[in-house]
Amino acid sequence: MSVTLKDVAREAGFNLSTVSRSLSGSYGVHQQTRKRVLEVAERLHYQPNRIARGLVTGRSHTLGVIVSDVRNPFFAEIARGAEDAARAHGCDLVLCNSDLDQAKQMCYIRSLAEKRVDGILMNSVSALRKAQQEALAAFGVPIVLLNRAAGAHAFSTVCADNYLGGQLAGGYLKAKGHARIAHLTGPRGHGNLTDRARGFLNVVPDAVVLYGFHTFQGGCELAGKLLEQHPQVTAVFAANDVMAFGVMRAAAERGLRVPQDLSVMGFDNIEFSGIAHPPLTTVHQPKYEIGAAAVEILIRLAEKRAGSMPEQRVFGVELVERESVQDRKAKWHVAS
Amino acid sequence: MSVTLKDVAREAGFNLSTVSRSLSGSYGVHQQTRKRVLEVAERLHYQPNRIARGLVTGRSHTLGVIVSDVRNPFFAEIARGAEDAARAHGCDLVLCNSDLDQAKQMCYIRSLAEKRVDGILMNSVSALRKAQQEALAAFGVPIVLLNRAAGAHAFSTVCADNYLGGQLAGGYLKAKGHARIAHLTGPRGHGNLTDRARGFLNVVPDAVVLYGFHTFQGGCELAGKLLEQHPQVTAVFAANDVMAFGVMRAAAERGLRVPQDLSVMGFDNIEFSGIAHPPLTTVHQPKYEIGAAAVEILIRLAEKRAGSMPEQRVFGVELVERESVQDRKAKWHVAS
DNA sequence: CTGAAAGCGCTAACAG
DNA sequence: CTGTTAGCGCTTTCAG
Numbered sequence: 127m128s129v130t131l132k133d134v135a136r137e138a139g140f141n142l143s144t145v146s147r148s149l150s151g152s153y154g155v156h157q158q159t160r161k162r163v164l165e166v167a168e169r170l171h172y173q174p175n176r177i178a179r180g181l182v183t184g185r186s187h188t189l190g191v192i193v194s195d196v197r198n199p200f201f202a203e204i205a206r207g208a209e210d211a212a213r214a215h216g217c218d219l220v221l222c223n224s225d226l227d228q229a230k231q232m233c234y235i236r237s238l239a240e241k242r243v244d245g246i247l248m249n250s251v252s253a254l255r256k257a258q259q260e261a262l263a264a265f266g267v268p269i270v271l272l273n274r275a276a277g278a279h280a281f282s283t284v285c286a287d288n289y290l291g292g293q294l295a296g297g298y299l300k301a302k303g304h305a306r307i308a309h310l311t312g313p314r315g316h317g318n319l320t321d322r323a324r325g326f327l328n329v330v331p332d333a334v335v336l337y338g339f340h341t342f343q344g345g346c347e348l349a350g351k352l353l354e355q356h357p358q359v360t361a362v363f364a365a366n367d368v369m370a371f372g373v374m375r376a377a378a379e380r381g382l383r384v385p386q387d388l389s390v391m392g393f394d395n396i397e398f399s400g401i402a403h404p405p406l407t408t409v410h411q412p413k414y415e416i417g418a419a420a421v422e423i424l425i426r427l428a429e430k431r432a433g434s435m436p437e438q439r440v441f442g443v444e445l446v447e448r449e450s451v452q453d454r455k456a457k458w459h460v461a462s
Numbered sequence: 463m464s465v466t467l468k469d470v471a472r473e474a475g476f477n478l479s480t481v482s483r484s485l486s487g488s489y490g491v492h493q494q495t496r497k498r499v500l501e502v503a504e505r506l507h508y509q510p511n512r513i514a515r516g517l518v519t520g521r522s523h524t525l526g527v528i529v530s531d532v533r534n535p536f537f538a539e540i541a542r543g544a545e546d547a548a549r550a551h552g553c554d555l556v557l558c559n560s561d562l563d564q565a566k567q568m569c570y571i572r573s574l575a576e577k578r579v580d581g582i583l584m585n586s587v588s589a590l591r592k593a594q595q596e597a598l599a600a601f602g603v604p605i606v607l608l609n610r611a612a613g614a615h616a617f618s619t620v621c622a623d624n625y626l627g628g629q630l631a632g633g634y635l636k637a638k639g640h641a642r643i644a645h646l647t648g649p650r651g652h653g654n655l656t657d658r659a660r661g662f663l664n665v666v667p668d669a670v671v672l673y674g675f676h677t678f679q680g681g682c683e684l685a686g687k688l689l690e691q692h693p694q695v696t697a698v699f700a701a702n703d704v705m706a707f708g709v710m711r712a713a714a715e716r717g718l719r720v721p722q723d724l725s726v727m728g729f730d731n732i733e734f735s736g737i738a739h740p741p742l743t744t745v746h747q748p749k750y751e752i753g754a755a756a757v758e759i760l761i762r763l764a765e766k767r768a769g770s771m772p773e774q775r776v777f778g779v780e781l782v783e784r785e786s787v788q789d790r791k792a793k794w795h796v797a798s
Numbered sequence: 799c800t801g802a803a804a805g806c807g808c809t810a811a812c813a814g
Numbered sequence: 815c816t817g818t819t820a821g822c823g824c825t826t827t828c829a830g
Contacts, residue, residue, distance in 0.1 A: 130823055141801045146825060156799060171600060176576045177522060178823035180513050182806045197538045206533050209559055221557040223545055240512045264507060342737060371737045401678060401707045403739035466807055477817045482809060492815060514807035518822045
């Protein structure tokens with residue numbers, strides 16, 4: 127059906143392997159013949175079959191990325207960074223959405239491994255226990271994680287400095303004169319969020335901490351509970367921006383204005399944070415760069431199959447001041 | 463390095479093909495032997511090489527999806543729908559971001575074709591001219607478009623009823639008592655947006671129409687221009703939600719309140735529209751379903767390679783009333 | 799510099 | 815039911 131190397135060879139009057147060499151651009155072929163081959167290939171609309179090539183070279187030039195859900199802007203940005211980096215190395219990316227489901231995740235890994243991808247990039251759904259780690263390793267595919275796997279350093283990881291981010295948030299809120307502060311976060315055991323909470327509590331040890339889901343809905347519900355149980359709280363640090371929006375919504379539903387009646391901070395700095403009303407003060411983490419860096423590591427791993435040491439890369443974070451936090455000191459100043 | 467069919471065969475004491483059959487689950491193999499083979503395969507951690515299989519069967523069980531940018535929530539949702547549908551058929555999806563760049567798009571198509579994907583799903587960057595259509599067809603890969611290619615029906619397409627959506631928006635704004643209305647849209651020639659505009663103008667023929675970029679920034683800039691040139695306008699229909707957010711931002715920067723001083727409508731109903739402040743009134747289009755439907759068509763195309771008639775599927779749309787549009791009639795009523 | 803031949807891992811007739 | 819034999823389309827020694 128489709129035209130093959132052999133067809134080109136016959137048409138050009140050369141041997142299969144000569145044609146192969148010409149097209150691969152490798153040396154050891156006369157300029158003349160090469161030119162001729164290229165012409166014929168062009169004329170015949172020859173499309174190299176990368177699948178056949180992969181079979182012999184052992185490299186698929188394909189990477190897999192498993193995220194919870196691309197509809198989450200955080201992961202969309204990571205995916206984009208990953209895609210660009212992959213593309214820059216001549217690889218493409220197959221996308222998988224795990225929905226934070228352990229079984230699905232394993233299923234995807236198996237599927238990707240069977241397609242002989244050169245590597246997999248994923249946010250592990252949960253802290254990996256020894257057994258799981260071994261199971262992963264057994265697939266024989268290089269894997270880099272987007273979250274710090276507590277303790278076990280068998281895999282390379284790339285993530286932001288969540289601990290520092292938590293500290294920044296706490297420090298900022300205190301500096302703005304808030305004394306009763308709450309932290310709303312996701313389920314216990316979620317690596318990145320745990321670090322955020324730890325950093326935050328390091329600076330605000332007496333904060334109220336509520337655990338729930340790290341989604342808009344989750345933020346909404348936790349905020350509801352919080353406002354009921356701890357009405358004296360003046361500021362809340364949500365574990366991510368989407369939760370922060372949930373908090374804002376809950377506040378609005380109760381007639382509270384942000385930031386006058388309640389200050390809100392997020393984490394991630396997704397695009398919508400700057401657009402929201404009021405614009406959200408948050409901690410920026412370089413999502414695009416994280417995705418790209420993870421791919422770079424993967425490519426390196428794929429190239430020299432020798433298992434080089436796992437690499438732990440952590441990116442800096444940065445507080446982005448916008449308008450969702452009230453300066454209580456300034457207020458007192460005006461009042462005095 | 464990795465264990466192959468041959469290894470399993472040797473270990474199990476059977477022939478290669480017997481093992482192949484056992485694993486493929488095809489009939490014509492004794493229960494006993496089959497069981498034995500499966501055991502051995504399991505014990506050896508055998509992973510079938512789908513790449514090799516693809517080479518012989520001619521099906522890669524991989525689909526490509528080319529969108530402008532997954533970071534755009536609209537496309538993220540489409541990608542998710544596509545992924546789920548693909549997965550349901552045992553295919554995976556490779557993701558490409560074209561950034562609306564014609565050259566990049568062609569490049570991706572070529573790359574996907576060389577990987578022998580079973581089909582490609584894309585939002586064509588521009589109305590396809592005859593020549594381009596032929597170029598695409600020459601790749602020999604089934605393609606389904608996410609936008610109506612004006613005139614030429616050589617490809618299957620899946621999209622929402624943009625014309626109707628435009629009409630709904632126009633009708634709603636008029637019904638709410640707005641007389642001076644503007645439409646802010648993307649570049650001319652963008653299939654879907656053009657239909658939206660046409661539908662809208664059908665209902666509001668005297669609307670002011672401004673063309674720019676269909677992005678947050680674009681919405682911002684167009685709104686700035688609009689407010690300057692046509693201060694009498696009371697309502698604007700943005701060609702998509704993200705632009706609508708830009709309009710809101712521009713309004714806020716000029717001290718205008720939405721909806722009291724300016725009413726704003728969008729199109730798409732992305733997740734943030736419900737979260738925004740004020741929640742955005744918009745036209746919902748079933749993004750997830752569109753992605754899924756496109757994949758279904760692609761799979762069908764891939765299965766019977768006979769070129770069945772191209773199919774044009776259009777999904778219904780629905781107005782979602784929230785709080786970004788003022789009811790001017792109600793206001794007059796109160797005032798009287 | 800070019801040709802011949804082996805083989806990547808698997809499926810698919812075709813015999814037995 | 816099981817084994818034999820061809821390839822799928824390409825890269826890669828190894829000779830010439």
